[in-house]
Amino acid sequence: xxxxxxxxxxxxxxxxxxxxxxxxxxxxxxxxxxxxxxxxxxxxxxxxxxxxxxxxxxxxxxxxxxxxxxxxxxxxxxxxxxxxxxxxxxxxxxxxxxxxxxx
Numbered sequence: 411x412x413x414x415x416x417x418x419x420x421x422x423x424x425x426x427x428x429x430x431x432x433x434x435x436x437x438x439x440x441x442x443x444x445x446x447x448x449x450x451x452x453x454x455x456x457x458x459x460x461x462x463x464x465x466x467x468x469x470x471x472x473x474x475x476x477x478x479x480x481x482x483x484x485x486x487x488x489x490x491x492x493x494x495x496x497x498x499x500x501x502x503x504x505x506x507x508x509x510x511x512x513x
Contacts (some may be wrong), residue, residue: 413478414459414470416441416512423474426459433457434474440510445481450474 417423422439424432433456437448450456450473458472470478482488487503490496499507507513 412467413441414468417470423457423470426457426468428459428461428468431455431458431472441512444506444510445478445485445487447474447477447481450477 414423417439418425420439422436422442423434426432434450437443442448453473454476455472457470457474459468460471460475461467462469469475482497482503483490485506486500487506488497488499491498499513504513
């Protein structure tokens with residue numbers, strides 16, 4: 411699941427190059443609504459693009475990336491892999507994403 415691409419395509423965030431910071435244009439996106447993400451703290455950039463060196467793709471960082479990561483874990487949509495940094499989408503997570511038309 412490429413959350414960064416989904417949010418770019420749906421106009422929630424700008425197309426950012428690795429290392430660039432941007433803002434979140436709207437919180438009225440089905441994924442953000444389902445996870446209860448309605449605002450972000452001002453303590454860090456709203457969204458930042460970060461290059462994932464292991465896959466050569468861009469993932470979300472900044473306040474939005476942190477909020478998504480925390481909400482997905484807290485709501486049980488994803489679980490950490492026992493070793494390493496990988497995440498696994500859970501069965502409930504697959505169902506919720508399918509209900510939202512994502513994935």
